[in-house]
Amino acid sequence: MTTALETRTRVRGLDLAWIDFGGDGTPVLALHGHFGRARQFARLAADLAPEYRLIALDQRGHGHSDRGDGDFGQDASVADAAAFVRTLGLGPSIVYGHSMGGVTAFHLAARHPDLVRALIVEEGGALNRRPEIPHPVLDVRDWPHRTPTLAELRRQIEARGIPDASYFLESAVEHADGWGLLFDYTDMMRSQEVLIGDWWPQWLGSTCPALLVHGLASAILPTSMARDMANRRPNTVLRELPGCGHWVHSDDPAGFTQVVREFLAEAGIP
Incomplete structure (x- = not known):
């Protein structure tokens, strides 16, 4: 049995809060979405243990992390994540992100391929603007x-x-x-x-194994876009979960864990 350890680390002039859910398994960096925080992944960490050790970051301006200088663009978020991975010596790591965190995750994979072993994106779209997304x-x-x-x-x-x-x-x-x-x-x-913008180049900018998880009842990521993302990016698996909205990991925790485990097994990542 593992014990979650909450701590703070100085990264790029910021105090970033994070939780190590413990264990000796393969590290998984978890990045939450807007309005979220690291502790929301406690159930997922327990479900993935002991094979995987979840390390969840409070991104800048969220949870107990510093807000920084008010720059919330993807350049800043990706630089934070990259520096965090390097500071903790986690790379190359499995990187999982939900929503905004998913966008940060695939930006990280594109810009720093040496840090990302495999990519898990939950409900993070390659295009986030009107009219494709009515309420971004x-x-x-x-x-x-x-x-x-x-x-x-x-x-x-x-x-x-x-x-x-x-x-x-x-x-x-x-x-x-x-x-x-x-x-x-x-x-x-x-x-x-x-975060409003066209992120297709970044989604297509990496080659590591990727899992895209989509809730078929999501009001945030259209099913047509999720399927297009999977079709256009090589080495990508799409899993659609019925009855789930934008927060798949909360709507169907067991189903989400199952597709993550299956993907990692098929990718040959213990």
């Missing part, structure tokens, strides 16, 4: 900053059109003046806006 930005500018209870924070977020706030509440903490979220709303708006 979630407007959080009027979300509550403090509420007296965690239940009230959930109620107010869900009152703004979020059916289930559980994902966002992974970043909820109790402050001296009430409950609030760890991330800055202005930072999150900027981070989403700079």
Whole structure:
């Protein structure tokens, strides 16, 4: 049995928080999506153990990591991830990313192929702009900053059109003046806006084995785009999970773990 270890490491002038879920297995670097944090991967880490050791990073402006200088572009995020992998001596590593983290992951594979042994992208699209993606930005500018209870924070977020706030509440903490979220709303708006773009060159820019996981009920990544991504990139496997939305790893944890394990076995990665 392994014990998760939360720590911070100085990388590129930033204090980046991360969790080592422990074990002696093959390292897997996990990168969360917008509004997420490292601890959301606890279930996945347990399901992949003991063969795989999950190391999850709070990306800049998320969780307990520094926000940096306000640069949330892909250049900064990829440079952070590359420096983190090198600092910990993890490369070449299996790199897994969800949503924004998936985009960062395939950028990392394209720019630093020596650091990425295999790529797992969950719901991270090669094209993130209108009209292909009708709503590339979630407007959080009027979300509550403090509420007296965690239940009230959930109620107010869900009152703004979020059916289930559980994902966002992974970043909820109790402050001296009430409950609030760890991330800055202005930072999150900027981070989403700079992710709008055409990322096809970066998706096609690596050759390592890749798994693309898509939830067939996703409102974020169109099925047609997921299939096009798999068809256009050699050495890529697409797995579509029915009944799952954008957060496949949460909607069907067992199914997600199964497709990850199958992919790694077929790629010959123990």
